[in-house]
Amino acid sequence: MSTSQAARGSKPPFWRDLRVIRIVIQVLAIVVVAVLTYVLWFNLTNNMKRAGLSTSFDFLTQPLGVDIAGSDVGPGSPVWKGLLVGIKNTLALVVVGVPLLTILGVVVGVCRLSTNWLVAKLAAIYVEVLRNLPPLLIMFFAFNAIFLRLPRLEDSWNPLGLMVINNRFIAVVGFTAQPGFGPFWLIVGISLLFGAWVWIWRTKRSERTGQTSHRLRWSALLVLACVVVAFLALGQPIGLSFPVLDGRALLGGYQGFAAYFAVLLALVLYTASHVAEIVRGSIQAVPKGQTEAAESLALTSYQRLRFVVFPQAMRIAIPPTISQYLNFTKNTSLAIAIGFAEVTRITFQTIGNGQPAPQLVAMLMASYLLFSLTISLVVNIINRRLRYMTT
Amino acid sequence: MTVMTEQTSQKQAPHGSGPVNWARGNLFNTWYNGLLTVVVGAVAVAAATGLIRALLGFDYTIIRVNLALFMVGQFPRDQLWRPSLATVIIALMAGIVAGSLAASNRDTARQAGLAYVRPNLAQVLRRFGPAWVLLIVLLAFTTTIGPTLVAVGALLGLVVGRALGGR
Numbered sequence: 001m002s003t004s005q006a007a008r009g010s011k012p013p014f015w016r017d018l019r020v021i022r023i024v025i026q027v028l029a030i031v032v033v034a035v036l037t038y039v040l041w042f043n044l045t046n047n048m049k050r051a052g053l054s055t056s057f058d059f060l061t062q063p064l065g066v067d068i069a070g071s072d073v074g075p076g077s078p079v080w081k082g083l084l085v086g087i088k089n090t091l092a093l094v095v096v097g098v099p100l101l102t103i104l105g106v107v108v109g110v111c112r113l114s115t116n117w118l119v120a121k122l123a124a125i126y127v128e129v130l131r132n133l134p135p136l137l138i139m140f141f142a143f144n145a146i147f148l149r150l151p152r153l154e155d156s157w158n159p160l161g162l163m164v165i166n167n168r169f170i171a172v173v174g175f176t177a178q179p180g181f182g183p184f185w186l187i188v189g190i191s192l193l194f195g196a197w198v199w200i201w202r203t204k205r206s207e208r209t210g211q212t213s214h215r216l217r218w219s220a221l222l223v224l225a226c227v228v229v230a231f232l233a234l235g236q237p238i239g240l241s242f243p244v245l246d247g248r249a250l251l252g253g254y255q256g257f258a259a260y261f262a263v264l265l266a267l268v269l270y271t272a273s274h275v276a277e278i279v280r281g282s283i284q285a286v287p288k289g290q291t292e293a294a295e296s297l298a299l300t301s302y303q304r305l306r307f308v309v310f311p312q313a314m315r316i317a318i319p320p321t322i323s324q325y326l327n328f329t330k331n332t333s334l335a336i337a338i339g340f341a342e343v344t345r346i347t348f349q350t351i352g353n354g355q356p357a358p359q360l361v362a363m364l365m366a367s368y369l370l371f372s373l374t375i376s377l378v379v380n381i382i383n384r385r386l387r388y389m390t391t
Numbered sequence: 392m393t394v395m396t397e398q399t400s401q402k403q404a405p406h407g408s409g410p411v412n413w414a415r416g417n418l419f420n421t422w423y424n425g426l427l428t429v430v431v432g433a434v435a436v437a438a439a440t441g442l443i444r445a446l447l448g449f450d451y452t453i454i455r456v457n458l459a460l461f462m463v464g465q466f467p468r469d470q471l472w473r474p475s476l477a478t479v480i481i482a483l484m485a486g487i488v489a490g491s492l493a494a495s496n497r498d499t500a501r502q503a504g505l506a507y508v509r510p511n512l513a514q515v516l517r518r519f520g521p522a523w524v525l526l527i528v529l530l531a532f533t534t535t536i537g538p539t540l541v542a543v544g545a546l547l548g549l550v551v552g553r554a555l556g557g558r
């Protein structure tokens with residue numbers, strides 16, 4: 001219809017003109033979103049004013065009112081300190097859990113495709129069982145059936161004097177700072193930079209001359225030599241502190257609470273089963289011609305996997321794996337059911353103590369958003385470099 | 392459901408068929424595979440034994456006492472014949488659907504000239520293996536004859552429906 005009108009040389013009426021419609025719909029969308037936001041915001045602040053609740057963030061300096069085990073935050077500490085401890089605990093889970101689940105997921109995913117029938121079937125059983133259970137149930141099981149069944153504090157296991165294991169915490173040997181601690185780490189940093197420079201030099205040399213670069217052994221040996229020399233020269237700036245039980249207290253060493261390990265175990269196992277399926281799918285998505293070409297080049301099965309299939313498979317696997325990392329981060333909020341003092345639990349405890357809920361929940365949402373966006377950003381940088389580009 | 396491996400197919404038994412040769416081809420074909428089989432097999436057997444021993448040792452009294460609550464909630468107990476009858480009728484209808492699907496498959500195969508193999512009883516039972524395990528475990532926790540009768544009635548409904556739909 002518009003073509004015949006255009007042929008006649010006149011424009012369509014404005015309610016059928018595509019350019020007008022586009023602009024009108026966008027303006028309408030903005031107006032709807034703005035009105036909705038204003039209505040919701042007005043509703044919230046109006047109701048809070050009517051109920052006499054404050055809309056400010058002054059509560060952050062109020063006393064917390066509860067004790068947080070494992071840190072020096074007590075009932076008198078300000079709220080923001082308690083929230084910070086919660087964020088630190090959540091970060092401890094995420095920073096340790098994400099590498100662990102990646103390794104486990106890749107291993108199980110590759111095992112699923114093994115030629116060994118037993119290994120393949122066991123990997124399949126692992127994936128099928130753990131993928132189909134709710135993570136909260138796995139967490140309950142890990143906490144109540146595994147970590148609470150460890151011996152009581154009085155009868156802790158003490159293998160080789162290096163660890164203390166009981167049902168409240170697990171403690172390992174820790175490191176103490178002796179004189180010369182600062183300069184030691186300075187020298188370690190400098191030697192790492194040196195090692196990076198050697199890496200780049202050897203790579204460039206290999207590109208120029210075609211010889212094998214041996215860059216890993218050059219830079220690794222260099223860094224190792226520098227670190228050892230610095231360690232000895234500074235008179236052993238790092239000391240060991242052995243965990244020793246003194247009555248009911250622990251002296252020395254690093255301890256992690258049973259709830260932390262339970263959450264870590266449960267969520268790593270759960271998320272790794274998803275990552276295993278992603279890895280398996282991405283390995284199978286590599287075109288069969290690649291495998292056949294690698295076979296015809298007489299590469300062994302391991303060389304095939306490592307040099308041909310895996311690099312292409314990992315490119316495909318990265319975007320879904322990002323979602324699994326985010327799932328892991330958000331699932332840590334389930335730890336509230338076990339009593340692990342991560343940020344969700346501390347927020348809700350603070351709300352229970354009478355602090356204003358809307359601001360606290362908004363802060364909680366903002367912190368999870370921050371974690372998720374950071375993880376997304378970092379892994380997307382890797383993704384951008386590795387992703388599949390069609391010329 | 393076949394598992395695709397890097398190699399284009401599972402190794403065929405090099406010396407013929409049979410369980411020993413299958414094991415030679417799939418579990419012990421290389422030295423590291425053999426080692427892996429032994430180690431992983433030992434761990435798996437130990438884990439399975441421990442799990443089964445633990446599962447059998449639990450005290451299941453609370454499930455036995457509350458099974459009716461888990462299954463039908465707080466439905467009035469004297470009206471339970473209604474959902475039971477509904478289960479049998481639904482099973483009958485499901486059987487009819489399955490039977491008519493099978494009949495249409497058979498007709499399509501006949502028209503295309505392909506052979507149509509009727510699945511035998513063992514194959515059908517094997518396909519629904521996990522469902523059988525669940526049914527038997529649940530029935531083991533019951534205390535009256537009612538649930539078993541309902542289960543038998545539903546199975547009969549399925550079979551009769553299948554026969555009816557397959558004509």
